[in-house]
Amino acid sequence: MRFLDPVRPVSLYIHFPFCTRKCSYCAFYSLSKPFWTISPDQYGELILARLDELSQIQFSTIYLGGGNPGLLSDEMLISIIEKARSKCTEEITVEMNPEQISKERLERLNGHITRLSVGIQSLNQKNLEVLGRNSNRNENITALKLLKESGINFNADLMCAIPGQTISEVISDIRELSSYEPDHISYYCLTFEEGTPLYSMQYKRDEDLEVEALISGWKELSALGYEHYEVSNFARKNKYSKHNLNYWNLGQYIGLGPASESSLGYSRIVSYHEKEDLKGYLENKRGEVEELTRIEGLLEYLMVALRTKWGISKKELLERFCIDFDSTFASSLKELDERCYINTDNNFSLTEQGWMILDSIILTLSMAL
Numbered sequence: 001m002r003f004l005d006p007v008r009p010v011s012l013y014i015h016f017p018f019c020t021r022k023c024s025y026c027a028f029y030s031l032s033k034p035f036w037t038i039s040p041d042q043y044g045e046l047i048l049a050r051l052d053e054l055s056q057i058q059f060s061t062i063y064l065g066g067g068n069p070g071l072l073s074d075e076m077l078i079s080i081i082e083k084a085r086s087k088c089t090e091e092i093t094v095e096m097n098p099e100q101i102s103k104e105r106l107e108r109l110n111g112h113i114t115r116l117s118v119g120i121q122s123l124n125q126k127n128l129e130v131l132g133r134n135s136n137r138n139e140n141i142t143a144l145k146l147l148k149e150s151g152i153n154f155n156a157d158l159m160c161a162i163p164g165q166t167i168s169e170v171i172s173d174i175r176e177l178s179s180y181e182p183d184h185i186s187y188y189c190l191t192f193e194e195g196t197p198l199y200s201m202q203y204k205r206d207e208d209l210e211v212e213a214l215i216s217g218w219k220e221l222s223a224l225g226y227e228h229y230e231v232s233n234f235a236r237k238n239k240y241s242k243h244n245l246n247y248w249n250l251g252q253y254i255g256l257g258p259a260s261e262s263s264l265g266y267s268r269i270v271s272y273h274e275k276e277d278l279k280g281y282l283e284n285k286r287g288e289v290e291e292l293t294r295i296e297g298l299l300e301y302l303m304v305a306l307r308t309k310w311g312i313s314k315k316e317l318l319e320r321f322c323i324d325f326d327s328t329f330a331s332s333l334k335e336l337d338e339r340c341y342i343n344t345d346n347n348f349s350l351t352e353q354g355w356m357i358l359d360s361i362i363l364t365l366s367m368a369l
Contacts, residue, residue: 070100311349
């Protein structure tokens with residue numbers, strides 16, 4: 001592929017745009033069962049064919065997301081993983097809904113995956129119903145028990161600031177979830193995306209609740225031994241998501257499936273955007289190709305790197321974009337509250353207080369370019 005830097009790692013993301021039914025908050029491209037034109041396994045055959053076209057690329061991480069890859073048969077899921085796997089693949093993650101998890105399935109997948117990400121979202125039945133989740137509280141708990149017993153490294157997604165949710169319910173969710181010992185938790189606020197059923201219900205966004213839920217949740221997760229290494233992600237025992245770390249370092253990745261995106265190159269970066277349409281993808285219609293300018297690439301790097309606890313590497317900023325951080329942003333830093341950032345000789349990173357106003361900080365820095 002053009003602009004691929006062969007000496008730098010490449011991640012693979014495979015999008016499965018199939019759901020039994022869509023959650024009320026979901027704005028990602030996916031099709032609920034009444035709108036399937038092919039079966040998940042028929043779609044899997046197409047992915048296998050696309051992987052043949054990428055057979056020369058060694059993927060460092062692989063992530064199967066959705067939608068719900070759990071709707072694939074185990075045989076197809078394993079076939080896709082084994083075709084994509086290479087000698088240098090360090091991490092293979094599969095997203096799965098709780099209702100698709102069983103003891104037998106975990107036993108079949110163990111050895112083929114290194115990580116499973118389960119969408120719990122809440123352990124409160126009332127809040128699950130507001131979110132329009134397929135799984136109920138009992139199914140969530142059953143999935144968590146099975147994952148803990150299996151020994152598979154797993155991540156659990158958890159939402160906060162759900163309409164009607166109290167802070168005590170937020171803390172209860174965190175404490176109960178942590179009792180099943182996931183080594184990674186993704187914790188984030190519910191967002192109201194235009195075009196979703198939740199948006200049409202006209203719930204009022206409560207920004208004060210969002211701030212309180214985030215601060216309280218971050219404090220509780222830290223007390224339970226989880227390291228806050230990215231705005232919305234927490235890990236124990238250094239069990240970071242290697243796949244997402246590549247994104248946050250503006251690394252190279254290839255996306256397969258409708259609505260997926262690819263980004264290749266190091267100093268010169270090219271983005272490929274697939275069409276958000278399964279029909280078009282089946283007909284092999286390709287999306288847009290965009291070569292980023294140096295400043296556009298730099299801004300992308302700032303936006304993703306500042307989400308992590310390590311922040312911006314000044315050395316990498318100079319190597320990739322010919323930008324000296326200290327001289328370029330000296331005046332910008334004078335406009336920022338010193339409690340919001342940590343500035344060392346090697347890195348510039350944000351504190352939790354800085355993460356609360358991340359967009360504002362990026363805007364301030366961008367004014368210097």
